[in-house]
Amino acid sequence: MPRGPIQDADRQAVATFLEQHWPGGAVFSHGRLFHPHREQGFVELRNGKIVGLLTYAVDHGVMRIITLNRTLQGEGIGTALTLMTIDHARQNNVTRIWLTTTNDNLPALRFYQRLGFRIIQVSVGAMDKARKLKPDIPEVGYSGIPIHDELVLELYLMPHIYPGQTGMFPAIP
Numbered sequence: 001m002p003r004g005p006i007q008d009a010d011r012q013a014v015a016t017f018l019e020q021h022w023p024g025g026a027v028f029s030h031g032r033l034f035h036p037h038r039e040q041g042f043v044e045l046r047n048g049k050i051v052g053l054l055t056y057a058v059d060h061g062v063m064r065i066i067t068l069n070r071t072l073q074g075e076g077i078g079t080a081l082t083l084m085t086i087d088h089a090r091q092n093n094v095t096r097i098w099l100t101t102t103n104d105n106l107p108a109l110r111f112y113q114r115l116g117f118r119i120i121q122v123s124v125g126a127m128d129k130a131r132k133l134k135p136d137i138p139e140v141g142y143s144g145i146p147i148h149d150e151l152v153l154e155l156y157l158m159p160h161i162y163p164g165q166t167g168m169f170p171a172i173p
């Protein structure tokens, strides 16, 4: 399967991929550390090799996207994995998808807002605090921008109001 849920057989490759993108095995998000290699997610494979990976955790009806990375550019892999995740969330009665990113990550802010995510919180100085817990968080990120703050983005999945209709914005009968 070129794209689909992480299978047990993928676990080692997933851990290796994550180690390349998020060294140290832990990711700071929502004020805590996650271990994405133990979480659920979706992978994009080419010739059996991981070229994209999204990991998430679900808690009390809220899905948190923990990581999203792709190695091939310009193929829409990030979009495909995120849309697959949104579909999965809907099917599992998740009403909110949250993720965090840092103030420097302009490509991610562009990417998620184009998919409908909204910025719902800015935690000023959160990354400076997180650096005390996880000293390998870099001081400087994309385009030389100093990393200080965490932004929380949300995609609100409207409940299915009309029986039998499954769209985000069901047509008014």
Ligand SMILES: CC(C)(COP(=O)(O)OP(=O)(O)OC[C@H]1O[C@@H](n2cnc3c(N)ncnc32)[C@H](O)[C@@H]1OP(=O)(O)O)[C@@H](O)C(=O)NCCC(=O)NCCS
Binding pocket: 066, 067, 068, 069, 070, 071, 072, 073, 074, 075, 076, 077, 078, 079, 080, 100, 101, 105, 107, 108, 111
């Ligand atoms: C954020 C990130 C995952 C986005 O992934 P991506 O695959 O580059 O994003 P897209 O799906 O938008 O694809 C990029 C391009 O492929 C093109 N594309 C080709 N085929 C496509 C298709 N079928 N569907 C959508 N886009 C397609 C798009 O036009 C897009 O080009 P554009 O940005 O000029 O419009 C990626 O930038 C990344 O790995 N960043 C580093 C890690 C990170 O910051 N992660 C997010 C925080 S957790």
